Amino acid sequence: MDNRHRHPNERGAATVDFALIGGLLTIIFIAIVQLTLVLHVRNTLIDAASSGARYGTLADRSPADAAARTSSLIADAINSAYAQDVSVSRVNRGGSAVLQVTVRAPIPVIGLIGPSGTMEISGHAALPS
Numbered sequence: 001m002d003n004r005h006r007h008p009n010e011r012g013a014a015t016v017d018f019a020l021i022g023g024l025l026t027i028i029f030i031a032i033v034q035l036t037l038v039l040h041v042r043n044t045l046i047d048a049a050s051s052g053a054r055y056g057t058l059a060d061r062s063p064a065d066a067a068a069r070t071s072s073l074i075a076d077a078i079n080s081a082y083a084q085d086v087s088v089s090r091v092n093r094g095g096s097a098v099l100q101v102t103v104r105a106p107i108p109v110i111g112l113i114g115p116s117g118t119m120e121i122s123g124h125a126a127l128p129s
Helices: 013-056 063-077
Strands: 085-093 096-105 119-126
Touching: 013 063, 013 085, 013 096, 013 119, 063 085, 063 096
Parallel strands: none
Antiparallel strands: 085 096, 096 119
16 A cells, blocks of 8 residues: 555644654743753852851851952852842851851743842851851
C-alpha cells in the first residue's frame, strides 16, 4: 500500500508542526535561562551580604564599611542598580550581638529588569565581644 495517497490533505503538516514545536521549545528554553539568572542574582546577593557582614565585624572596620563592601561586591558582580538599597543594623540573635546586612533588590523578570525592592536578602556575622 502506498502511504502517499492515503492522506493527501495532510500535506504541509510537518512545517506547521515544526513551527509550533520550535516556538514552544524556544519559550521553554528562555524561561529556563531566566530562572537560572534569577537564582544567580539571588545567590550573588546572599554571598555579598554575608561577605559584607563578615567584613564589617573585623576589629578595624565599622558597619558603614560593611555596607560599602556589600555595595561594591554587588556592583562588580551584577549591576550597580542592585546595590542601591543596602542597610546595616546590629541585632540580637540567640543572646549574641550580630551585624546584619540587608539588601533589597529587584527580581529580574526580563533579563536584569524587574520591579525594585521585591527581593530582600540578609547576611549575618557575629560581632566580637
